[in-house]
Amino acid sequence: MSDSSRVLNRRTFYKGDVIFNEGDYGNQAYVLQSGRVRITKSLPGGARGTLGFVEASGIFGEMALIDQSKRMASAIAEESCVCIVITEDLLKKKLGNADPGLKMLILMLIRLLRQAASKTPLPADDIAAMARAANSAEHAAALRAEKGN
Template identity: 45%
Template sequence: MRNDRILERKVFYAGAKIFNEGDSGDRAYLIQDGQVEIIKHGMTLATIGKGELFGEMALVDDQPRMATAKALSDVSCIIISRDTFREKLAKADPFIRGLLNIFVRNIRNLTR
């Protein structure tokens, strides 16, 4: 018997903070519709939209959020929980898991 999970979805209204720099992170977000601004120290690092993932780094290395995410428009997201992320990662090739950890560490070091 297959264990299918119902995906959690959430809507953030334009102007809403999705998370703040320094928050602990227990989920990542996959944008279904709308645009999200990624901000660090008051500067926009990126504007992302449909099909893009954000908030994943905190799930990889259990470190606080390195930037703030704010809804530029009404945004619909699929929530990826820490447990779901870890289950998927556990099935990945160990080489890929190692690379992912290195990438995240390097990105955090670059933005300090």
């Protein structure tokens, strides 16, 4: 049995179950083995809008797990679902030896997705913070040099 298969676990959700809520901190992501999940976001006035659906083999909840921010949408089981749970420990183990530049790129892409979803500007200082979060002193120094700091 591989290390990954010992760490992975599965969860079953039934139609209507809330898998996670918008605004929650995320310490898990999910790979959908079977079923269908609706991804929703709150709208002005208290309504909820559907951003899309996740089908079998799709992944969801990964952004909050990777960048340790609040979830930007909710996930609700549209029908009975079986999910593989990706924990924070497993992600750290898998990304622990990854190139710092790659980690920074992943964090930047997630931040840009969040920015596009919220339509708020991305402060330049956040780029340096993402580089530090990725344990990449070289990249942070390069970014500071580009900014003239």
